[in-house]
Amino acid sequence: MAAVPQRLHLKLNVNGEAAPVSFAPYKTLLEVLREDLGLTGTKHGCELGECGACTVLVDGEPVLSCLVLALECEGRRIETIEGLARGAELHPLQAAFADLGGSQCGYCTPGVIMTAKALLDKNPDATKEQIKEATAGNLCRCTGYLQITEAVERAAGVLREEAK
Amino acid sequence: MSAATAKKRLEVVGKPRRRVDGRAKVTGQMRFADDFALPRMLHCKLLRSPHPHALVESIDVSKAGKHPGVHLVLTRKDFPVPFGIMPVSVDEYPLTDHARHVGDPVAAVVAADEQTADEALRLIGVVYKPLKTISDSEEALQTPEPRIHDYGEQGNIHRNQSYEFGDVEQALAKSDHVFEDVFFYQGNTHLPMEQQATLASVEGDGKLLVTSSTQNPHYLHRQLARVLQIPGSRIRVVAPPNGGGFGGKCDPANHEMVVAKAALVLGRPVKICLTREEVFYQHRGRHPVLMKMRTGVTRDGKLTGMHLQTLLDGGGYGSHGPASTFYTGVLTPVTYELPRFKFEACRTFTNKPACGPKRGHGTPQPRFGQEVQLDKIAEKLGKDPAELRLGMVTQPDSLTANWLRVGSTGLAECIREVASRSEWKKKFRKMGQGKGVGLACSTYMCGAGLPIYWNKLPHSGVQLLLDRSGQVTVYCGATEIGQGSDDVLAAIVAEVLGIDTDEVRCVTGDTGMTPVDLGSYSSRVTLMMGNAAVQAAERVRAQLAEAAAEQLEVLPTGLVFSNGKVVDPATSRSMAFLEAIQFAEAKFGTLGAVGSYTPPKPPGKYKGAGVGPSPAYSFSACVLEAEVDERTGWIHVPKIWIAHDIGRALNPVLARGQVIGGVYMGLGEALMEEQAFRRLPEKLSQALVHRMPSMLEYKSLTALDMPEVDVALIEQTEEMRDPNCPFGAKEVGQGPLLPVMPALANAVYDAVGVRIDEIPVTPDKVLRALELKAKGQVPRVGPARFPTVPYPEPVFVVTPQEGGDGKETKREEKKRAAAAVV
Numbered sequence: 001m002a003a004v005p006q007r008l009h010l011k012l013n014v015n016g017e018a019a020p021v022s023f024a025p026y027k028t029l030l031e032v033l034r035e036d037l038g039l040t041g042t043k044h045g046c047e048l049g050e051c052g053a054c055t056v057l058v059d060g061e062p063v064l065s066c067l068v069l070a071l072e073c074e075g076r077r078i079e080t081i082e083g084l085a086r087g088a089e090l091h092p093l094q095a096a097f098a099d100l101g102g103s104q105c106g107y108c109t110p111g112v113i114m115t116a117k118a119l120l121d122k123n124p125d126a127t128k129e130q131i132k133e134a135t136a137g138n139l140c141r142c143t144g145y146l147q148i149t150e151a152v153e154r155a156a157g158v159l160r161e162e163a164k
Numbered sequence: 165m166s167a168a169t170a171k172k173r174l175e176v177v178g179k180p181r182r183r184v185d186g187r188a189k190v191t192g193q194m195r196f197a198d199d200f201a202l203p204r205m206l207h208c209k210l211l212r213s214p215h216p217h218a219l220v221e222s223i224d225v226s227k228a229g230k231h232p233g234v235h236l237v238l239t240r241k242d243f244p245v246p247f248g249i250m251p252v253s254v255d256e257y258p259l260t261d262h263a264r265h266v267g268d269p270v271a272a273v274v275a276a277d278e279q280t281a282d283e284a285l286r287l288i289g290v291v292y293k294p295l296k297t298i299s300d301s302e303e304a305l306q307t308p309e310p311r312i313h314d315y316g317e318q319g320n321i322h323r324n325q326s327y328e329f330g331d332v333e334q335a336l337a338k339s340d341h342v343f344e345d346v347f348f349y350q351g352n353t354h355l356p357m358e359q360q361a362t363l364a365s366v367e368g369d370g371k372l373l374v375t376s377s378t379q380n381p382h383y384l385h386r387q388l389a390r391v392l393q394i395p396g397s398r399i400r401v402v403a404p405p406n407g408g409g410f411g412g413k414c415d416p417a418n419h420e421m422v423v424a425k426a427a428l429v430l431g432r433p434v435k436i437c438l439t440r441e442e443v444f445y446q447h448r449g450r451h452p453v454l455m456k457m458r459t460g461v462t463r464d465g466k467l468t469g470m471h472l473q474t475l476l477d478g479g480g481y482g483s484h485g486p487a488s489t490f491y492t493g494v495l496t497p498v499t500y501e502l503p504r505f506k507f508e509a510c511r512t513f514t515n516k517p518a519c520g521p522k523r524g525h526g527t528p529q530p531r532f533g534q535e536v537q538l539d540k541i542a543e544k545l546g547k548d549p550a551e552l553r554l555g556m557v558t559q560p561d562s563l564t565a566n567w568l569r570v571g572s573t574g575l576a577e578c579i580r581e582v583a584s585r586s587e588w589k590k591k592f593r594k595m596g597q598g599k600g601v602g603l604a605c606s607t608y609m610c611g612a613g614l615p616i617y618w619n620k621l622p623h624s625g626v627q628l629l630l631d632r633s634g635q636v637t638v639y640c641g642a643t644e645i646g647q648g649s650d651d652v653l654a655a656i657v658a659e660v661l662g663i664d665t666d667e668v669r670c671v672t673g674d675t676g677m678t679p680v681d682l683g684s685y686s687s688r689v690t691l692m693m694g695n696a697a698v699q700a701a702e703r704v705r706a707q708l709a710e711a712a713a714e715q716l717e718v719l720p721t722g723l724v725f726s727n728g729k730v731v732d733p734a735t736s737r738s739m740a741f742l743e744a745i746q747f748a749e750a751k752f753g754t755l756g757a758v759g760s761y762t763p764p765k766p767p768g769k770y771k772g773a774g775v776g777p778s779p780a781y782s783f784s785a786c787v788l789e790a791e792v793d794e795r796t797g798w799i800h801v802p803k804i805w806i807a808h809d810i811g812r813a814l815n816p817v818l819a820r821g822q823v824i825g826g827v828y829m830g831l832g833e834a835l836m837e838e839q840a841f842r843r844l845p846e847k848l849s850q851a852l853v854h855r856m857p858s859m860l861e862y863k864s865l866t867a868l869d870m871p872e873v874d875v876a877l878i879e880q881t882e883e884m885r886d887p888n889c890p891f892g893a894k895e896v897g898q899g900p901l902l903p904v905m906p907a908l909a910n911a912v913y914d915a916v917g918v919r920i921d922e923i924p925v926t927p928d929k930v931l932r933a934l935e936l937k938a939k940g941q942v943p944r945v946g947p948a949r950f951p952t953v954p955y956p957e958p959v960f961v962v963t964p965q966e967g968g969d970g971k972e973t974k975r976e977e978k979k980r981a982a983a984a985v986v
Binding site (some may be wrong): 026034035039040041042043044045046047048050051053057080081082084085089093094095097098099100101103104105106107108109110113131132133135136137138139140141142143145146147148149 | 358408450645
């Protein structure tokens with residue numbers, strides 16, 4: 001068996017930019033984002049794939065970054081909460097979460113917002129039920145979810161207007 | 165609050181706004197404890213006991229210490245001084261040689277990275293001497309030896325107390341009916357999304373800096389000084405925003421002490437982040453409580469007296485237990501007029517993770533019992549449960565039998581509101597088989613009237629700094645745990661100074677930078693920090709007014725601070741807020757002010773009267789609709805109506821969020837959440853382990869399970885506004901959780917005619933009760949009996965209504981008085 005290298009050096013694509021990074025090969029995408037790239041906006045609540053707090057998008061799909069090895073992500077498009085705003089302006093999802101109480105302690109927020117982004121990218125007309133279903137894997141202990149659903153609905157409306 | 169502030173037309177308070185920290189939360193910029201890292205930082209892991217009760221006979225750390233990458237190994241001998249949140253329960257060592265539960269830490273490794281620390285943990289050799297273990301409170305009563313702790317009342321009883329306010333047996337004897345019920349409320353845990361993390365370092369000035377997920381940096385600060393034996397002035401505790409607390413981050417914790425010690429020894433930053441499993445074992449959550457309620461009522465539906473007995477399963481440590489024990493009874497008389505009240509409570513030690521404060525702290529359990537019992541009472545008396553309650557709500561500015569002052573109350577309005585919105589009268593007992601509605605009410609404190617350690621100092625301090633740039637910076641030790649305390653602080657300062665919240669910068673939760681605030685617990689922050697903030701802002705406003713009046717050549721008393729201007733309405737002269745600052749800075753020098761708040765003295769004077777008093781109480785009422793599948797026992801909740809007496813909503817977006825969040829957590833407790841333990845088979849050590857220490861198996865509601873929630877925020881009219889509350893605002897973080905559990909149990913009864921007298925109400929219990937019903941037996945699932953508890957002789961206090969003075973009546977006096985009557 002070939003020796004496992006101490007560290008890997010890869011060029012990841014994070015939020016549309018090349019992110020060269022070296023890390024131990026056992027590290028998850030979550031760990032590399034937070035510890036090696038300093039992108040602490042992505043949170044962790046269990047590191048076992050149970051809570052959804054670490055959700056990021058890989059090639060547009062929501063993934064639990066605690067269950068993905070960073071070395072699997074070379075050449076793939078990684079999106080995190082840090083890349084969502086449009087320059088200094090908030091993305092409609094971010095604005096809606098902030099304005100409607102979709103975020104209380106804010107710890108689950110990045111994961112929920114990224115999940116919602118993946119949904120609305122694919123399905124701009126998502127219904128309330130579809131929103132609930134899409135975000136059902138993101139646990140939140142503060143909001144009781146209703147304001148999260150309301151925020152995604154409002155953002156969907158804003159995005160539809162923009163697309164017109 | 166000054167008359168000027170009270171009369172002001174409000175511009176910030178009461179308006180729905182984006183919270184001041186909203187932007188940081190949605191951009192990923194908000195930094196929680198685990199988001200901090202420092203150069204040369206090391207990582208810590210704890211070795212936790214696999215035994216529920218054992219003495220550490222020997223511990224060999226030599227191999228672990230030599231493992232490459234390991235910098236330090238710590239054990240019990242490195243910590244000679246114990247800690248504990250309450251002065252009467254200082255019973256924990258950061259690392260122990262007497263494990264009281266599975267997961268109790270016995271050693272710590274500090275290494276270059278977590279992986280290395282983990283490897284080294286496995287190299288530590290511990291010889292345990294297992295001891296007999298106790299799994300619940302009844303077992304604790306029956307098993308005085310071995311003692312889990314060598315302090316407490318006796319055997320494995322931690323706290324044992326009895327209070328009697330008026331002669332309860334006499335009241336029950338004179339009642340038309342006496343209802344006797346036994347209830348059980350299973351423990352559950354906070355499950356904050358953020359796992360606790362702590363980073364300790366020695367700053368450039370040689371002082372210790374501890375950045376930690378804590379709701380109470382002040383109490384942690386004190387305990388660190390105690391354990392590390394260094395002056396508080398050399399320790400700075402920073403509480404970054406917490407990723408949810410719910411009470412779980414109130415206790416100072418082992419891991420915080422350990423990394424602080426390690427950083428001091430090594431002179432390097434040391435960090436720890438608990439795994440999710442460790443968070444379950446850290447716990448400090450809802451106590452499992454067995455309760456017995458004997459309640460007397462008149463045939464027209466008035467309460468005559470209640471004898472409440474509670475038995476708490478405290479787990480392995482004291483934690484907030486002495487307070488929790490009181491809270492399983494003291495707030496019971498606040499909702500409904502209860503002329504006499506006897507309350508006996510006992511907290512036992514068991515070999516499970518310690519219980520402590522969780523949202524509602526000790527009060528959801530008896531509230532569940534009382535509100536379910538009232539449902540039974542209403543049925544027996546042939547009264548509508550809403551009408552029954554409306555006929556007995558406590559009156560404003562009254563004193564309860566146990567000497568708590570009820571200030572303002574909107575409970576009656578809450579009941580009317582939910583009854584009307586839910587069309588209660590059309591639905592109750594009329595929805596047909598399988599569908600039903602249940603109603604319940606509750607109350608909660610707006611802050612504990614006394615601090616956790618005895619002192620005469622303010623409970624909250626606020627400092628304001630203004631400068632010529634126009635910036636207003638407000639400093640306060642309060643901790644943002646998601647509830648919106650920073651937003652409350654900014655809103656209040658902005659309102660008093662007539663500026664926008666955008667102009668206010670909040671610096672909070674930092675014992676090195678901010679005045680003391682006792683912490684984010686007991687729903688105290690809005691009221692206590694809020695009043696301190698009003699005082700500070702009014703003081704600085706007076707300076708600004710004096711300087712501005714001089715320039716405008718008007719009287720300062722007539723000036724109005726509004727919309728970023730200082731205006732004299734009589735002459736229409738005005739200046740910008742920024743100009744007023746500059747004139748004031750020129751006139752008085754550097755501008756600033758402090759404010760502080762101390763709650764009023766409680767009316768009760770007996771020993772123990774300190775738990776329960778609050779400057780104000782919030783009230784809630786809830787109607788819950790349930791559909792019960794009689795084949796599966798599955799309960800579906802389509803809708804919940806809740807009305808909360810908030811006095812005034814400072815920011816309605818946040819207030820509504822707190823209400824829905826409380827309802828969510830309450831419904832989770834009602835239906836599924838359980839911090840339950842099981843014994844491993846004998847060949848596997850018989851350890852008491854958590855049944856489901858993962859977020860997948862510890863069931864909580866998801867977005868798909870959450871019902872529609874109709875929220876009514878009940879605000880007092882101007883003349884009825886509670887003068888103890890800033891702008892009349894009461895708490896909203898805990899109260900709205902409380903009525904949900906009994907409302908659910910009552911709705912299940914309305915739907916299928918079975919009583920589930922314990923929480924959670926799970927499908928298996930519903931099915932069992934339905935089977936009993938089908939067999940013609942009593943359709944009830946719940947505890948069969950209440951054990952014999954050796955409660956002490958009660959402290960007897962004459963009630964306010966019967967001419968008491970708030971002090972204990974000594975037994976001899978009581979006897980003499982009784983003899984005189986005879």
